[in-house]
Amino acid sequence: MHELILLRHAEAVPIETSGDDQQRPLSAHGKQEAQAAGRWLAAHGVRPERVLSSPARRADETARFALAEMTGAPAPQLATEIYDASPGELLALLDQHGDSGTLMLVGHNPGIERLVALLVEGRSDEFRGMPPGALAVLHLDGALEPGNARLDAFWSP
Template structure:
């Protein structure tokens, strides 16, 4: 893997009383944010070879709407381990797919924002935040190790 695209899910509706967090849907604003993320990816020529997505409703919807802007987007693979993952758990998942040139991972905070910090800064406690539908495009300098990457682009709606 030489490039990693991290996308946090777009704005979601609050959980219903007694409802499951994984069932939260995107808000109307969130749908627009997800489409805008896809437009940004397409306009910058970012093309993932592999897409890994959390199974939650809001991440799947973000994925569908964002990928709709890309030509020949790969079929997303749902990965249960993305939901509520630590940066270490996300690294372990990504290590299983290092044969792909560009990997896109669609997930949740704080895991996604801490993974950006870990890869770029070498520490996961030095995160700056990742808003809903925020995108980080990271270039890896060799192996997938802390501090072994460069943040090439950051976008948020």
């Protein structure tokens, strides 16, 4: 893997509206955020070869709305490991997909933002910086290890 796109799910409806955290859909604003993220990726020539998404409805919808903005984008693969994952668990999942040149992972905080910090800064404690719908594009030279990535781009709606 040479490039990693980490996308936090866009804005979802409050849990009080749906009653089940796993089934919370995107809000109307969240749909716009996800589409904008896809347009940003397309405009900057960043196209994933493989997409892994949390099975939570808001993450899956984020992936699908974002990918719909790109020509020839792959369909997302649901990965149950992403929901409520720690940075270490996300690293283990990414290791299984190291054969992909550009991989996109769509998930949740705090795992996503802490994974960015771990890969770029070598630490993952109490890092805050990925609002809903935000994405980070990381470049990897060599192994998928803490502190071994470069943050090439960060975008937030």
